[in-house]
Structures are given as structure tokens and as C-alpha cells.
Amino acid sequence: GENVEQHPSTLSVQEGDSAVIKCTYSDSASNYFPWYKQELGKRPQLIIDIRSNVGEKKDQRIAVTLNKTAKHFSLHITETQPEDSAVYFCAASPPGTASKLTFGTGTRLQVTL
Amino acid sequence: GAVVSQHPSRVICKSGTSVKIECRSLDFQATTMFWYRQFPKKSLMLMATSNEGSKATYEQGVEKDKFLINHASLTLSTLTVTSAHPEDSSFYICSVQQGWTEAFFGQGTRLTVV
Numbered sequence: 001g002e003n004v005e006q007h008p009s010t011l012s013v014q015e016g017d018s019a020v021i022k023c024t025y026s027d028s029a030s031n032y033f034p035w036y037k038q039e040l041g042k043r044p045q046l047i048i049d050i051r052s053n054v055g056e057k058k059d060q061r062i063a064v065t066l067n068k069t070a071k072h073f074s075l076h077i078t079e080t081q082p083e084d085s086a087v088y089f090c091a092a093s094p095p096g097t098a099s100k101l102t103f104g105t106g107t108r109l110q111v112t113l
Numbered sequence: 114g115a116v117v118s119q120h121p122s123r124v125i126c127k128s129g130t131s132v133k134i135e136c137r138s139l140d141f142q143a144t145t146m147f148w149y150r151q152f153p154k155k156s157l158m159l160m161a162t163s164n165e166g167s168k169a170t171y172e173q174g175v176e177k178d179k180f181l182i183n184h185a186s187l188t189l190s191t192l193t194v195t196s197a198h199p200e201d202s203s204f205y206i207c208s209v210q211q212g213w214t215e216a217f218f219g220q221g222t223r224l225t226v227v
Contacts, residue, residue: 001173034215043206043218044157089156099147099210099217103156 002027004092006104013080014112021107023090024072030092033066034101035075037086044089048075080111115141115211119219126197126226134192134222136163136207142187143209147216148180151204163190163207197226 003026013019025033031052036044050057050064050073057064061080066073077084087108091101116139126132136146144165149157161182162170169182179201181193194201206221 041204041221041223043220046215049215097145097210099145099208099215100159100162101147101157101208101216102159105156106154 002030002092002102004090004102004104006090006107008107010108012110012112015080015082017080019077019080019109021075021088022072023104025092029094031095032093033073034091035064036089039086082111085109085111115209115217117209117217117219119207119222121222122220123223128198128226129196131193131195132197132224134205136190136219138188138209141211145210146184146190147208148192149206199226202226
């Protein structure tokens with residue numbers, strides 16, 4: 001089955017700096033890669049996603065890049081703000097569904113003033 | 114997107130008892146729902162795929178007799194943790210598949226077994 005690895009496990013940045021979180025996946029058939037933000041005790045919230053026919057996607061301060069050949073994808077957050085502090089999970093899903101997700105291990109992002 | 118409601122949000126039960134968790138798709142008929150488990154400060158692990166009108170598909174290592182899943186209607190899937198033990202304490206969360214779109218999650222259920 002699919003295996004998703006995520007790094008780093010914790011990340012501390014100063015407000016205004018950029019944050020980058022990286023994930024690798026094992027199943028070359030996976031073709032949907034969402035990123036979720038989860039606050040303590042809450043449900044995961046989708047912040048951005050990318051499909052395998054696209055190499056990069058951007059939404060305001062958030063961007064995701066995908067390298068299918070290397071089987072890795074990254075989340076980039078620019079101009080970080082304190083409210084960006086949360087746990088971020090990458091995930092991968094096989095063809096035909098966007099909901100059967102294999103999650104990465106999570107990155108705890110702390111944005112300091 | 115789909116609105117998913119999970120109930121209860123928190124439950125405390127005694128060891129040996131069973132607990133039922135409901136996952137409802139409020140505005141969408143879901144033939145497939147997914148159940149995840151999350152330990153504190155850990156990732157979400159897929160437990161099973163709930164299929165309306167048929168048996169659930171369990172991931173490797175998940176005991177189907179321990180975690181009973183029923184998907185009797187297009188809007189409701191239930192997860193019953195049977196003969197609960199303290200090690201079953203966890204955050205359980207469901208998601209709904211709406212075609213080829215993002216996953217929509219319930220708000221989760223924090224189960225504490227004492």
C-alpha cells in the first residue's frame with residue numbers, strides 16, 4: 001500500500017518568514033495530493049490540493065509543488081502569520097477517489113512573533 | 114461541499130462496554146464513507162471503508178469484530194467500538210467521498226475508556 005513520509009516533524013519560523021514542508025510517497029499510482037491544516041481537537045481542513053497532471057498550484061500565500069518522477073510534493077507558506085500555527089498533514093489518494101487518504105506523519109508549525 | 118456531522122463529539126465509557134459513533138452526511142447521499150483514527154499528536158490512520166448496503170472493507174491490522182461498521186443508509190455510517198479498552202482511547206473521525214472532489218470530514222469523536 002501507499003506510504004507517505006513527511007518532514008520536518010516540527011518547524012518554527014518567525015512571522016513573515018516562509019515555511020516549507022516536504023512529503024514523499026511510494027505508490028506511483030497515487031494522483032491526488034491534498035494538504036490539511038489541523039488545529040487541536042478539530043477536524044482537518046483542506047488548505048490546498050494538487051492533482052498529478054499539474055506541477056504547481058498557488059493560492060495566495062500557499063503553494064504546492066509536485067514532482068511525479070521523484071514522487072515528492074511540498075507545501076510552501078509565504079509571509080507566515082501567527083494564525084498559521086497548527087499541525088499540517090500531507091496526504092495521497094489513489095485514482096478514482098479523493099477521500100481514501102494515506103496521511104503523512106504531520107508537521108507542527110509554530111510561527112513566532 | 115458536503116456537510117458531515119459526527120456524534121458524539123466526546124464520550125467517556127467504562128472498560129468492557131461498547132460505544133457507537135455516528136457519521137452523518139447532511140446534504141449529500143454518500144455511498145462511501147471512511148473511518149480514521151488519530152492518536153494524540155499523531156497522524157490519521159485509515160481504519161476502514163464503509164460501503165452503503167454492503168460490508169465494510171478494513172485496513173490491515175484493524176479488527177473487524179472490534180470495530181463494527183454499519184452503513185445502512187446513504188446518509189449514515191456508524192462505528193461501534195466493542196468491549197472497549199483503555200488502548201482504544203483515541204480521536205475517531207469520518208470522512209465522506211463526494212465524487213472526485215476533496216474529502217469532507219466530520220468534527221471527530223474523542224473516545225476515552227476508563
